[in-house]
Amino acid sequence: MKKNLLWKVILILATLVVFVWGIFLGTDPQKSVEAMKANGIVAGIQQNIHLGLDLRGGTHLILQVRVNEAVSAETDQTIERLKDSLKKKNVAFGDIIKLDPVNTPQKITLRGVDLSAAGDLRSVVQDQFAEYDLTPGAEGSWLITLKPSVFESIKKRAVEQAIETIRNRIDQLGVSEPIIQEHGLGEYQILVQLPGVDDPARVKEVMQSTAMLEIRQGLDNGRAYNSEQDVYAAHGGILPSDAVIIKGKSIGSKSANENGDVFYLISRVSAVSGRDLRSAEAGHEESGRPDVIFNLTRDGGDRFYAFTSAHVGEPLAIVLDGKVQEIANIKEAIRDSGRISGSFTDQQTKDLSMILRSGALPASIKYLEERTVGPSLGADSIQKGVRAAIVGMIAVMAFMLIYYGFAGINADLALILNLVILLGFLGFSGATLTLPGIAGLILTVGMGVDSNVLIFERIREELRAGKTPPSAVEQGFGHAWVTIVDTHVTTIVSAAILFLFGTGPVKGFAVTLTFGLLANLFTAVFVSRTIFDSILNRHQHGEALSI
Amino acid sequence: MELFGQTNIDFLSKKWFFLALSLIFSIAGIVSMLTWHGLPLGIDFRGGTVVDVKFTQAPNVDAVRAELDRAGLKNATIQADTRSGSNELLIKLDIRETSEQALDAGKENIIKALQTTAEPGKADLNNTGATTLKDYLLRVDPLHLGTDAPAQYTQIANAIITYRDKSRGGVFSSVAEAGSVTQPAVIQALQQDFFVSNFGVRNVEIVGPQVGAQLRQRALLATLYSLLGMLVYLWFRFELIYGVAAVVACFHDTLITVGAFSLLNTEISLTVIAAILTLVGYSMNDTIVVFDRIRENIKLLRKDSLTEIVNKSINQTLSRTVLTSGLTFLTVLALFVFGGEVLHGFSLALVIGIIIGTYSSIFIAAPMLVAYQQWRGKSIPGSPAPASSGEGRRYKSPAKA
Numbered sequence: 028m029k030k031n032l033l034w035k036v037i038l039i040l041a042t043l044v045v046f047v048w049g050i051f052l053g054t055d056p057q058k059s060v061e062a063m064k065a066n067g068i069v070a071g072i073q074q075n076i077h078l079g080l081d082l083r084g085g086t087h088l089i090l091q092v093r094v095n096e097a098v099s100a101e102t103d104q105t106i107e108r109l110k111d112s113l114k115k116k117n118v119a120f121g122d123i124i125k126l127d128p129v130n131t132p133q134k135i136t137l138r139g140v141d142l143s144a145a146g147d148l149r150s151v152v153q154d155q156f157a158e159y160d161l162t163p164g165a166e167g168s169w170l171i172t173l174k175p176s177v178f179e180s181i182k183k184r185a186v187e188q189a190i191e192t193i194r195n196r197i198d199q200l201g202v203s204e205p206i207i208q209e210h211g212l213g214e215y216q217i218l219v220q221l222p223g224v225d226d227p228a229r230v231k232e233v234m235q236s237t238a239m240l241e242i243r244q245g246l247d248n249g250r251a252y253n254s255e256q257d258v259y260a261a262h263g264g265i266l267p268s269d270a271v272i273i274k275g276k277s278i279g280s281k282s283a284n285e286n287g288d289v290f291y292l293i294s295r296v297s298a299v300s301g302r303d304l305r306s307a308e309a310g311h312e313e314s315g316r317p318d319v320i321f322n323l324t325r326d327g328g329d330r331f332y333a334f335t336s337a338h339v340g341e342p343l344a345i346v347l348d349g350k351v352q353e354i355a356n357i358k359e360a361i362r363d364s365g366r367i368s369g370s371f372t373d374q375q376t377k378d379l380s381m382i383l384r385s386g387a388l389p390a391s392i393k394y395l396e397e398r399t400v401g402p403s404l405g406a407d408s409i410q411k412g413v414r415a416a417i418v419g420m421i422a423v424m425a426f427m428l429i430y431y432g433f434a435g436i437n438a439d440l441a442l443i444l445n446l447v448i449l450l451g452f453l454g455f456s457g458a459t460l461t462l463p464g465i466a467g468l469i470l471t472v473g474m475g476v477d478s479n480v481l482i483f484e485r486i487r488e489e490l491r492a493g494k495t496p497p498s499a500v501e502q503g504f505g506h507a508w509v510t511i512v513d514t515h516v517t518t519i520v521s522a523a524i525l526f527l528f529g530t531g532p533v534k535g536f537a538v539t540l541t542f543g544l545l546a547n548l549f550t551a552v553f554v555s556r557t558i559f560d561s562i563l564n565r566h567q568h569g570e571a572l573s574i
Numbered sequence: 575m576e577l578f579g580q581t582n583i584d585f586l587s588k589k590w591f592f593l594a595l596s597l598i599f600s601i602a603g604i605v606s607m608l609t610w611h612g613l614p615l616g617i618d619f620r621g622g623t624v625v626d627v628k629f630t631q632a633p634n635v636d637a638v639r640a641e642l643d644r645a646g647l648k649n650a651t652i653q654a655d656t657r658s659g660s661n662e663l664l665i666k667l668d669i670r671e672t673s674e675q676a677l678d679a680g681k682e683n684i685i686k687a688l689q690t691t692a693e694p695g696k697a698d699l700n701n702t703g704a705t706t707l708k709d710y711l712l713r714v715d716p717l718h719l720g721t722d723a724p725a726q727y728t729q730i731a732n733a734i735i736t737y738r739d740k741s742r743g744g745v746f747s748s749v750a751e752a753g754s755v756t757q758p759a760v761i762q763a764l765q766q767d768f769f770v771s772n773f774g775v776r777n778v779e780i781v782g783p784q785v786g787a788q789l790r791q792r793a794l795l796a797t798l799y800s801l802l803g804m805l806v807y808l809w810f811r812f813e814l815i816y817g818v819a820a821v822v823a824c825f826h827d828t829l830i831t832v833g834a835f836s837l838l839n840t841e842i843s844l845t846v847i848a849a850i851l852t853l854v855g856y857s858m859n860d861t862i863v864v865f866d867r868i869r870e871n872i873k874l875l876r877k878d879s880l881t882e883i884v885n886k887s888i889n890q891t892l893s894r895t896v897l898t899s900g901l902t903f904l905t906v907l908a909l910f911v912f913g914g915e916v917l918h919g920f921s922l923a924l925v926i927g928i929i930i931g932t933y934s935s936i937f938i939a940a941p942m943l944v945a946y947q948q949w950r951g952k953s954i955p956g957s958p959a960p961a962s963s964g965e966g967r968r969y970k971s972p973a974k975a
Contacts (some may be wrong), residue, residue: 200886226705456739514858524796
């Protein structure tokens, strides 16, 4: 009995040491000690117990990737490849289009294929476009649709790529400890948390720019039209099938309408794109105008060389985010570098080169939610939360002392240990403490004491029924244990559901609550029991129990 | 010390009175939800913009409204912080002011409308972040460090902004105030290009319609799943009727709490939902303590009727119920009083819920067991009490007892 008790006491003390370590030293003691030396104990603790955005201030954004655009880009390329393949196979066709590129970008409609060529068409799609299904559509047309699994994986990849790109860009802006991850609550959404950023405008701008850079062939000798109608007029109302009209800012002396916008006829396919970039730097032209100098990868360089050698003397267009940035004549074949200029400021070329380096977004994004907590509010919240926690805790502890006498000390010790374990856990796990998390902490104190009350009331009952103190303690713990397990399990069920369905701060609350309850099982039952046993052991039989 | 000795109150004889009381509260809440305040959902669920603005002096709400009206923000609601000396206003815009292209258009408009001291060509130092300030300093280079001194200027910008937010409560009353943490040359430059408005933005929340709908659905599902999860657990540990009674009691608590929010016209935010789910867990705790006692007493007192057993069990656990509720209430009250504006809704839900949760486990859940048995007894005469029918199979006595 006595030896058993000793082991229990050692186990409890060891737990205490481990979790105190968690609070002050965490998983990276060296860093905590450094922080403590530099900025005091509180800074050291904050090194381990991370504060949520609502406490330290910062910006929380939820954005959505317009994944259909990535699918549309994929099917655009397919259309070009399909045209080539069909021509090679001598399959005549009317046109290949997407009827609704915004909502169903995965569906390509092929019209005007002669019935006799159906077999050839089938073999082309089966052999070269395995990721597509071919089905007959209305009025002799054919429907070429991305297989659902491929469709989904393109969208998923777009989100992953967007996360990667956004992370690169935010890193380059020098935001510390950002969180960028897929946001599980909605489809194709990304959660971005930027601690310490209370003015998100610039970060948002940098994140949002798709930076789709393409170098395409300028048609009609790079002529700038004043309106889209003019382009159509110049081509007798029908554009060549491999050309599109793209808007651009008027450059130099070229004519412009009131908005300063002009229209160019540009090839549908691009020679090289942002994916082929190896590097990009902000620089200046000889005239002093800010520009961006870029280098291409080996593969991109080869394609660019092939393109420029084939089109010497003809114009090329630099298209950025669907807008013609610059149009210039190719003087000679270029292999791997070029420059983008336009009417940029220094800041813009710096941002643009940084964005180009970080890669293009696979699709544009839109913001769904934006929350900014100023640091003064965060500091306020910590102060208030901590004050409420201390007041609540002292009130409860004082009551337990008055009401249960000596056993109250027992309960209070268990309560303090409960809090230490909970904070230590937060230190080890790197879980984030939010304002609702502090509330969860306070609630844990209130509900944690419930287990002690249950046990103590039961012991009192057993004593009243005439049992000796040791057997009353034994019976009290035994009976209360069943109830305590039931109550804890049900609360953990609701905390788990909160965790699954909640976001940010609410998740933090669920984590605090769950771990608090687990710690409570240990402190209120095991630790309290050990304290009782050691008291009973010292006062031999028959002596009264102060409860 | 002891507050309760052995009590012997006949709780069940008053069950119709308490049932009527619960009905009145529930119906009051439902009526308020349907015809009066509706379900006062916060922007988390409804979507919209909330900007928390702190002024240098006590703000004149009418003047602020006039400024917002002039800027065309006619639908803005202005809510003054009731605590004295905080000088804060919450300005809310509904979802219509939030366009998909520019989620933050409403926020920008509010800030622009309130910048009454704006000077042309100058930026507002009270509404500038550290990044923007750093970029400005790098461009102007007041200390002539050359263009390659980002580290120094980052430090200066951070020092100014931190001083503003931590020591000046978020607002400068003049650009010169920043002088206590930086060099005169920097201040000179700042005075050239910055002005100070009489307010600073402390907190911004903008929720688009899509997220609002998403969260609404999630919150509803979370509450339902949580109730369902408990029903299953209690079914497994006790009997189905115990689970049903406990879940009905919890649902009753949730309904009355939400009803109270409607009656008080207090907004239901995401954290309020967290509080309500905590309540569900808490109220369940209370109910289980009573049920556990009933289960134990059914084994011990085989001759007594269920009514007597339930009454006895409630009395035996009464002191624990009152003590725990009282203590939890104490901590929650500390939160309500000291927790500040951000936790107001959260702690209000808990304050209401703990009272209701305690009440329901005594006056709703336990009487339901008796009512069910009486109903079963009438339809199948002579059948064993349902509460004890599966006892031998399901109840496992604790190892130590």
